[in-house]
Amino acid sequence: MTIKTKVSLGVAFLFAVIIAIGGMGLYYLQSLSTDAQNILKDNYETLEYTKKILEQSDSLHTDSLRAFREMESSLRLQEENVTEAGERELTHTLREVFERLKHYPIQEADVVTLRSLCLAIQELNMRAIIRKNELTQRTASNASTYLIVIGTLCTLAAFTFILNFPGYVANPIAQLTRSIKSIANKKYEERLHFDRKDEFEELAGAFNQMAEKLDEYEHSNLAKILFEKRRIETIINRMTDPVIGLDESNRVIFANDRAIDLLSLSRADIIDQYAPDVAVNNDLFRSLIKHVDKSKDAASVKAVVSGKENYFTKESIDVSFVATGEKERLNLGRVIMLKNVTSYKELDLAKTNFIATISHELKTPLASLQMCAKLLMDSRVGSLNAEQTSITKTLGDEVTRLSKITNELLDLSQVETGNIKLNKNPVTPGAIVDLASEAVKFQAERKHVAVKVSIEPETISFAADLDKTTWVLINFLTNAIRYSPENGTVQVRCRIANGKISFAVEDNGPGIEEKYIKRLFEKFFQVPGTPSGTGLGLAISKEFIEAQGGEIYARSQPGHGSTFVFELPLM
Structure with missing residues (x-):
């Protein structure tokens, strides 16, 4: 089994743990949400309908037409919302009493009966709310118990995986690192032995073959020269930022993998080529060598990488030296280095947008506070004692200070986004x-x-x-x-x-x-x-x-x- 497959299985296991815990949590949250909605729809609305009927029963002797109309509307809604055992019979009786009040002279006894029926329906729904609330509490308790148990089991499994799996991958790498350091110290007898049937075993074979070849070339001058050249190339290629080197004739003598990928060129298209010739068909390279007469150029360079705009700062460094016995400094060329600052630019833009949004949202409440402070200081509204006047003045001064800060932040966001509009x-x-x-x-x-x-x-x-x-x-x-x-x-x-x-x-x-x-x-x-x-x-x-x-x-x-x-x- 390859390392890639093992890593994929490990990630899949952790993903399954997350899905299991998240799915159970969502399930119980949905259950609790459904219970809450049932309480609201089935019982709370009934309480509202009967409450309106009770309120209108007090107006039967003063404004009977409006009272009957409102009670009829609420009663009809109640008849459509019967959800509890015994509620239908009470609602039916309530309808009979209401019809009797509506078509016959109003009797106080009927009014009392109507109110009693409403209160009975309310009591029935209140008990139902209590019962459903207890059910919801039990559901929440069960959810907590299950989530704790499953979460504990998954955590233990994940913890065991985290403890063991990194060592499975990292230990061979550590051994390889030690062997590479031995080779770097010219101990070419160093060998690797992995019995794993995966990429590490192949890596050990390649490493051992490399060590044998290095041993062959150890004592030759050519090997020393090649070693130094390859060491420099390795250092350059290991750099995480794009690096391009030009000689005194403006030819490209090296470019690391990052630079080649950024320019979307092959190594043959740029190495040992005259820089202006390469720039003819590559706009980005043309912008990089544009200011070759400057020793340092911190200008920003924009490039599209993987379909996304990236920003780089450019630094051009002259390379020169004074030969033995000479006084004049000889120019050897220059090195162009780029540093990816996209993340910083995105953070800066997010910060600027945040400041602009917050400052804009603060302007309205601050204006209201300023108006309130002015009204409090106006003697036409009412007089204040000395302490209240002092407090109000302090309030006004602080609101003015906040308003000034808000305006300055808005100006700052305008400045940082480059949207300064001059008139x-x-x-x-x-x-x-x-x-x-x-x-x-x-x-x-x-x-x-x-x-x-x-x-x-x-x-x-x-x-x-x-x-x-x-x-x-x-x-x-x-x-x-x-x-x-x-x-x-x-x-x-x-x-x-x-x-x-x-x-x-x-x-x-x-x-x-x-x-x-x-x-x-x-x-x-x-x-x-x-x-x-x-x-x-x-x-x-x-x-x-x-x-x-x-x-x-x-x-x-x-x-x-x-x-x-x-x-x-x-x-």
Whole structure:
């Protein structure tokens, strides 16, 4: 029996265990579901019908026409839902009493009889519900017992299989590994002996033959050269990522199996071939050698593997050396390495979609909470004491903070999916600064921070997305006001230089250490010891500015405040 057959039988056994446990579980779940549905249909609906009849019996003296009509409807439904022993006789008697009330003057004794009959039907169905519930409980108890017994037996069987079967496969592999290590240490007398009548026995024969051949070539120079070459080829082929090597003449000297499979070429079609010639008929290979003038290229490469789009990062490494007695470095070629990042890209896309969905779903309840907080603070609704006013204000501030976080997450998802939509129109620096200053006016006044503006010149026009550019400036101003001391000053400067217009926001806050400056525009990064936030504002600002062809950066010294700047092209 082959190893493949043994493994298939083992997997089939485990699959049968899963099917057995799952099937029994589904069976008992279906039984419990059926019992519950029977209780609901057979008995609970009867309780509802008789309850409606009792309710309408109280209206016989005030609105008899409507009461008789409702009672007739409920009684007819009850007659169609007779399920318990004795219920039909009670329902028939109830019909007689109802007809007597309907066609003759209403007698109080008939009304009492009607109510008594309804209560008797209810009592009969309540006892039936209790009885069926006890039956359901017994079914559940039996299901638990059977599942525990069968699950225990299957677990023991599976556990025994797991303990024994891996060793059956792994032990020969471990022995083969030890023998291969001996061969690697040039102990060519090493031999394998498997008496199993399967692939391992064939492998042992092939291994022994290989060891004999290696022993023959051990002392020859050719064998040493071939050994080194094969060792390098083995290392390259064992690599899980595609690797392609080009010599100084741009010919392909090696490509591992992963690379050949990715390019959908045969080894003869690529090895020892001139790279541009191969690229003529292979778009993927053409994209791989496109930037051969760069030592490193981390660009993303997309390729279809097994009918699925895969993403790779590409790295091109120059290979050179300085010969003995020479000063100039000789170029030996380059190596192109690809790393499959499909799983990371899929996870990143899933994360982005999750953030976008959650943020979008939070907007409606947050808007409702903001409205409720405003209504509570409105004196026209009702007055609040000091403690209630404080709590309501805190609620409003927290809801506002959550709303800001939600909007930033939505902007982040837009940025990460590459769906930044720019609406570029002619704008003036004054318009951007005025909108931003007005947006933070209340925050500045509450902290007694003065916002000073200097624009040179104010009337020049340039193309930009007004909303996104203003959003970035508002984010700068908000951060500057937050970190400025009471009665501090925030300076906004707008200047033109080298064909660019720059907006700078300077504060006199505590400043930022130099080691954190380069990380300020990373997503979710926050300088240690600063007030809590999302860490998204500056990252989104960077994307908005760079999408318009601009630059963004920061300067700061601890104890001397910080300056945040973004620049946009004038043309």
